[in-house]
Amino acid sequence: MSFxxxxxxxKIRHPIGTRKGPLxxxxxxxxxxPKEDEEDHVLVDPYExxxxxxxxxxxxxxxxxxxxxxSWEIIEERNALRxxxxxxxxxxxxxxxxxxxxxxxxxxxxxxxxxxxIGGAKGFTIYNLYNAKQIYAWEKxxxxxxxxxxxxxxxxxxxxxxxEMGIIRLFYFxxxxxxxxxxxxxxxxxxxxxxxxxxxxxxGGDFAAxxxxxxxxxxxxVYKLPKETWLKKVENPQLTSNPKKKVRQLQLNTLGLISxxxxxxxxxxxxxxxIKLSLPVYIMKIKPPKPVTGTPFKSPLEVFAKIKxxxxxxxxxxxxIKDSQWEQQAEIFQASYKKYLDGEWEEEPLSTATFYFLLxxxxxxxxxxxxxxxxxxxxxxxxxxxxxxxxxxSSSYLVLACEDGxxxxxxxxxxxxxGVAALPQxxxxxxxxxxxxxxxxxxQNMYPEGPVKSQTKCVVLCTDASLHxxxxxxxxxxxxxxxxERPVKHLxxxxxxxxxxxxxxxxxxxFSKNGSVCLMDVAKREIICAxxxxxxxxxxxxxxxxxxxxxxxxxxxxxxxxxxxxxxxxNAGIQYSVFYFNFEACPLLExxxxxxxxxxxxxxxxAFPQALSLEKRCERFLQKSYRxxxxxxxxxxxPEKEQEHWxxxxxxxxxxQRESFKK
Numbered sequence: 181m182s183f184x185x186x187x188x189x190x191k192i193r194h195p196i197g198t199r200k201g202p203l204x205x206x207x208x209x210x211x212x213x214p215k216e217d218e219e220d221h222v223l224v225d226p227y228e229x230x231x232x233x234x235x236x237x238x239x240x241x242x243x244x245x246x247x248x249x250x251s252w253e254i255i256e257e258r259n260a261l262r263x264x265x266x267x268x269x270x271x272x273x274x275x276x277x278x279x280x281x282x283x284x285x286x287x288x289x290x291x292x293x294x295x296x297x298i299g300g301a302k303g304f305t306i307y308n309l310y311n312a313k314q315i316y317a318w319e320k321x322x323x324x325x326x327x328x329x330x331x332x333x334x335x336x337x338x339x340x341x342x343x344e345m346g347i348i349r350l351f352y353f354x355x356x357x358x359x360x361x362x363x364x365x366x367x368x369x370x371x372x373x374x375x376x377x378x379x380x381x382x383x384g385g386d387f388a389a390x391x392x393x394x395x396x397x398x399x400x401x402v403y404k405l406p407k408e409t410w411l412k413k414v415e416n417p418q419l420t421s422n423p424k425k426k427v428r429q430l431q432l433n434t435l436g437l438i439s440x441x442x443x444x445x446x447x448x449x450x451x452x453x454x455i456k457l458s459l460p461v462y463i464m465k466i467k468p469p470k471p472v473t474g475t476p477f478k479s480p481l482e483v484f485a486k487i488k489x490x491x492x493x494x495x496x497x498x499x500x501i502k503d504s505q506w507e508q509q510a511e512i513f514q515a516s517y518k519k520y521l522d523g524e525w526e527e528e529p530l531s532t533a534t535f536y537f538l539l540x541x542x543x544x545x546x547x548x549x550x551x552x553x554x555x556x557x558x559x560x561x562x563x564x565x566x567x568x569x570x571x572x573x574s575s576s577y578l579v580l581a582c583e584d585g586x587x588x589x590x591x592x593x594x595x596x597x598x599g600v601a602a603l604p605q606x607x608x609x610x611x612x613x614x615x616x617x618x619x620x621x622x623x624q625n626m627y628p629e630g631p632v633k634s635q636t637k638c639v640v641l642c643t644d645a646s647l648h649x650x651x652x653x654x655x656x657x658x659x660x661x662x663x664x665e666r667p668v669k670h671l672x673x674x675x676x677x678x679x680x681x682x683x684x685x686x687x688x689x690x691f692s693k694n695g696s697v698c699l700m701d702v703a704k705r706e707i708i709c710a711x712x713x714x715x716x717x718x719x720x721x722x723x724x725x726x727x728x729x730x731x732x733x734x735x736x737x738x739x740x741x742x743x744x745x746x747x748x749x750x751n752a753g754i755q756y757s758v759f760y761f762n763f764e765a766c767p768l769l770e771x772x773x774x775x776x777x778x779x780x781x782x783x784x785x786x787a788f789p790q791a792l793s794l795e796k797r798c799e800r801f802l803q804k805s806y807r808x809x810x811x812x813x814x815x816x817x818x819p820e821k822e823q824e825h826w827x828x829x830x831x832x833x834x835x836x837q838r839e840s841f842k843k
Contacts, residue, residue: 281755284301287325291737293309302321303321321343325341332732336407338385357450359451374393375394377398388460391533397467399466403461474504536575563586564582586603589650609641620686625701626778646664684776
């Protein structure tokens with residue numbers, strides 16, 4: 181369609197024929213018509229005629245056509261998507277089972293045992309997981325709580341909220357009694373204030389470590405937690421409480437100035453501020469290793485002669501590389517990557533280090549008779565910088581993801597790597613999540629009853645929103661398979677977070693940017709069902725979900741902000757809520773949550789059939805040999821003999837060194 185100057189008439193695009201000369205009216209009869217000469221007609225392309233339009237009409241015409249074409253492509257794409265969605269089976273959406281209504285915006289939350297801990301303005305609040313009843317609200321800060329951790333210590337819970345100033349505090353929660361232990365990094369001088377980045381508690385709750393940052397430096401503080409002393413004090417509060425306060429309350433009660441109900445409420449107050457618990461014992465401060473420098477040794481023979489222990493070379497700072505070798509390697513690196521190094525360098529951000537508590541294993545066990553060096557260090561070399569790392573809940577497996585997309589899986593219990601795997605080209609690791617090892621038995625995912633060795637599964641979320649499954653089993657190398665492809669056209673379905681469900685074997689929650697929450701069966705690679713809060717649910721773009729999955733119960737919590745109009749106009753407006761979803765309330769998941777373990781006899785029949793492959797035979801042989809070695813530790817090499825061999829090697833190195841000097 182084009183616009184013509186003057187008459188402002190519109191022409192329709194179609195081939196037209198034009199005659200040279202004046203236009204004649206044909207006579208009334210066909211035989212009297214003059215014969216048309218083909219040379220007198222010229223077929224003109226309609227686009228050429230449009231191109232001959234003067235500006236700006238020619239530009240306007242092109243813009244209108246371009247807009248029309250783009251609109252038509254969007255319409256066709258939406259129609260195709262609508263047809264595809266109508267042909268697919270949509271998952272069943274389940275509503276929440278409960279709701280916790282809040283007056284203020286929740287910033288973070290954690291779940292432990294039967295309690296929910298929600299951090300917000302000026303403190304945090306404790307709720308019951310099942311009836312959504314508020315137990316206590318500790319709001320004694322001047323700033324908001326930004327993150328919170330809750331660790332199960334058995335009968336007790338260790339709570340660690342972090343406020344906007346980066347100060348982390350330890351709370352002890354026992355039988356609905358809250359006790360403040362200590363503010364770990366609080367100082368009087370605000371200019372010297374440090375920020376807590378991460379906190380970890382060892383398995384069993386005997387130790388706690390805090391990653392602190394401040395004044396351009398980063399370090400790790402490790403503490404010993406006096407759990408036994410805490411438990412004695414909270415079980416016998418009359419030994420540490422204030423007797424004068426109780427006497428005063430009894431006197432007021434006798435005079436009738438305070439009721440018995442008020443006295444009972446005061447003695448059963450949730451926050452026990454009058455009971456002072458023992459402070460954590462400071463153990464050590466760990467700083468990043470110093471830059472590697474050259475060794476003063478001139479020859480390997482001198483190294484063997486002066487080394488005093490047999491822990492090996494090349495671990496930590498105990499290396500033996502000359503300064504000239506470092507300089508040579510630096511020159512090679514500069515020459516190889518000169519074109520990349522000539523550009524401007526940006527200032528590198530401060531390292532966001534991470535740490536884990538590891539149980540004693542073959543990697544870290546040392547002979548008891550041999551005295552080890554103070555503060556031993558171990559180094560695992562990697563071909564590229566480590567981007568993401570994750571430790572399993574049992575502290576048996578460790579995954580290291582490098583910046584080049586290579587994943588290394590370590591079996592810490594056995595002391596050897598299970599293998600190395602690489603993500604597809606262009607995929608880089610964003611987060612790693614271990615799955616509790618499960619098996620598919622009779623078409624259903626189940627957990628083995630007995631312990632599983634050298635077998636693990638974990639889910640890897642990549643930066644391009646693709647999802648992968650990493651599996652490793654015994655002597656077989658790890659394998660990577662795709663669970664969800666990266667979105668190409670529909671970016672609103674991009675995965676922003678995932679979370680395993682420990683109560684359901686092989687199940688995982690997937691959170692998308694469009695606000696959808698789905699439950700996926702990892703073994704079948706299909707969506708089982710979906711979850712959504714009721715009513716309108718306005719989302720920010722992109723959506724950043726705040727959720728918490730219970731490690732012990734089949735449920736999870738999700739924060740939702742929705743418009744809610746009540747009968748009273750004063751209460752109308754935006755309400756902040758935390759929704760409670762229970763997997764057992766879903767009919768599709770009822771059988772999965774009840775029958776989630778596989779008997780040991782069925783497991784033996786699955787793992788060891790009559791016809792075994794060569795790999796299975798080798799694996800059984802190695803496991804049998806390892807069990808014999810564990811039963812007969814006296815057959816292991818004596819540490820004294822190791823010292824004799826090492827001393828013999830030292831004497832031999834001295835002899836060779838003397839002979840070299842004589843020559």
